[in-house]
Amino acid sequence: MQDIPLTAEAFRQRLFAWFDEHGRKTLPWQFDKTPYRVWVSEIMLQQTQVATVIPYYQRFMDRFPDVFALAEAPQDEVLHLWTGLGYYARARNLHKAARVVVEEHGGEFPVDSVEALSTLPGIGRSTAGAIISISTGRRAPILDGNVKRVLTRLHGVEGWPGRPAVERELWVLAERYTPEERLPDYTQAMMDVGATLCTRGKPACLLCPFNDVCVAHARGEETRFPESKPRKTLPERTTRMLVLRDPEGRVFLQQRPASGLWGGLWSLPQFDDEAALRAWLDQRFPRAQREADGAAFTHTFSHFRLVITPSPARLHEPFSSVGETGELWYDVQAPASVGLAAPVKTLLDQAVT
Structure with missing residues (x-):
């Protein structure tokens, strides 16, 4: 990893300036940011693009407006509304987690800590951080695929991010940049930079607020980062x-x-x-x-x-x-x-x- 000539505060200033002008602020889950609504969106957005998720999210919210409605529903109906989104374990875990929230937490999500929220089925450290930071405004770093891509390119982090040592390195960076205020905006901004500028195939480096300090861009190696998972021939x-x-x-x-x-x-x-x-x-x-x-x-x-x-x-x-x-x-x-x-x-x- 190579350090960049930019303090954490300067990084955040650039990020917020870009987000205030270009960030996405009218997505369905950005209104009435309850833990339930944010949670459903975060699970749907795992490995799925925003444009694909929006109609599914809207139909899901129409049918299951709160965690009680979801917990009471038969699994068949939940899976039916998920049909086409893929990775169906997400839907099964969503249903299981809703029942845990209702039966063990009285319908209130345990958003006091990342650790508590991560005990629910299908919620890992990054997803818990996103739910807490967006719905409560409390500090909780995230490290989803978009953020990993931004940080690995920015600092030239070598190695596949799925390796524990590389992931630990990225979590250190995520902790460094996460602010104490404007947490919902910061979390969304990091996701937006990765999803709209620092994309996997053709990053829009000329529009990026960090193009003058990005290690991968300076080397002309944007698409080499992050390194891919070692490939195996699929049986x-x-x-x-x-x-x-x-x-x-x-x-x-x-x-x-x-x-x-x-x-x-x-x-x-x-x-x-x-x-x-x-x-x-x-x-x-x-x-x-x-x-x-x-x-x-x-x-x-x-x-x-x-x-x-x-x-x-x-x-x-x-x-x-x-x-x-x-x-x-x-x-x-x-x-x-x-x-x-x-x-x-x-x-x-x-x-x-």
Whole structure:
């Protein structure tokens, strides 16, 4: 790490001057900054861009205006409103945390300290800092992806930020620059600089208030920082997704186990191969007729790639009931309010036509 010729106070002065003129101040969660509203926004914004989050956030707030409404809701409905945002563990943890807040804290978020707030499911040190600083105005440093990018470039911090030693170095810098006042503005400003100027691919260095002191910019190495996680070749798996339709055009779905891949979401039945698919059909729906497979496509997870082959089948006689809990006939014309895995939603949307 290289020090820059700028005091913490001078850094903050530049940051606030830029934010006052260019910062984002009309995002939905910047009004009525309760811990609940800020918390929901911070969880949604993890690994997701602001423009994508806004409509989801607004629908979520309309349905769950406070933590009590969220805690009382069935998980299916929470996952349904999350469908399309991805990283569904965030939604499950959001739901769990809401119930903890209601049952153990009387509906009040434990914002007295980062440590207390971090005990809730899905809330780490940086997210807790953002919730506290934005909703209460108390000092609590943050170190999300945007802030990491700004600090690593500004100081030329070597190494992948996911390494504990590098992360500790960045936390020291985050502590150094975090002020004692204007905490909501400071937290938002740091996020905004990273999201709108110090972007991953094409940083707008000419517009940055720190371009004259930025180590990465001085070296012409902006895109080298922060260093990427050492890459591994993603393994590839294959699956067949059965798209079984009844005479009314409804599609058969099963609910995934609560934990694991697509936990708690509703999915098309999956099989390793055609033989397993046909054996299941012979047992559950012996009158179903297989149709030609659709084109295979790939869905990429953080740790593997899943190659999905849509495998249609059709029932020509009414079959009104399902044999087990965790199963349903999904009406594509009048969809149920259930959470769907992204590739499943894609296939169901195609089934409408």
